[in-house]
Amino acid sequence: MLRALLFDIDGTLTDTNRLVAQGLAKVYHDFSGKLFPEAFFYPLIGLPGFETMKRLGVPPKLWETFSRRWQRCVDEKICDANLFPEVEEVVRELHARGLFLGLITAKLRREFEAQFGRFPISRLFRVAVCADEVQHPKPYPEPLMAACEKLGVQKEEVLFVGDTVYDLLAARSLPCAFAFAKWGALLPEKVLDLRPEYVLERPRDLLALVEKVEIMLTAQNL
Secondary structure (H helix, E strand, C coil), rough: CHHHHHHHHCCCEEHHHHHHHHHHHHHHHHHHHCCCCCCHHHECEEEEEHHHHHCCCHHHHHHHHHHHHHHHHHHHCCCCCCCCHHHHHHHHHHHHHCCEEEEEECHHHHHHHHHHCCHHHHCCEEHHHHHHHCCCCCCHHHHHHHHHHHHHHCCCHHEEEEECHHHHHHHHHHHEEEEEEHHHHHCCCHCCCCCCCCEECCCHHHHHHHHHHHHHHHHHHH
C-alpha cells in the first residue's frame, strides 16, 4: 500500500533551480573573482550547500559567510518565484486522498523556512527534513529514512519525487520507488541516463502514477 509521498523542493515543486544557480554564480564571482556561465553550476544544484562549496574550492573558514550571502541572493529574488503549474492542485489532491506528504531538501532549515514557508501548500506537508538535520544529506538515503520514521511508514510504502541525480541516488540507496520530475530538471539527460523507474512529464502525471503504484503494491501483498 502506498502511504506517503516525499518531494524535493527546488525544480520539483518550485520553479527555482535557475534562481539558485544564478545566486550561486554571483556569490562565487564575488568571492573568487572568477566569472562562469550559469550552466557551469547546474551539476551542483541539488547538493547540500557545504558539498557545493567544497566542490567549488571555497575554504571552510568562509563557508558560513558564503552560505549566508548565497541565501541572501536567493531570498532577494524568491518573491518572484512560483510553484510550477499544476503543483498546488496536485498536492492538494494527494493530501485530500489521505496520503502522508513530506519534503526532502538540500536546504538548511533557515533557508527552507524563508524560501518555501511562504507558499500556502507548505502547511500540507507533515514533515520536512533539511540538510542540516541529518549527518549525511542527499545523495545519501538518511533524509528519506528520517522522513519515513517521522511519518511512521515503511520504505516500501513510499514514493519519492525529485528532479536531480542526487534525488534518484538517495531513493535507490534506501531503496524506495522514485519518480523523476522531468518538468523542472536542469540536466534531464543526466537523470534519464540512470533509467529512473518512472518519468513524469508534468506534475499532473503524478496522480495517475500514484494510482498505478497503489495497484502494483496491493497486488504484491495479495
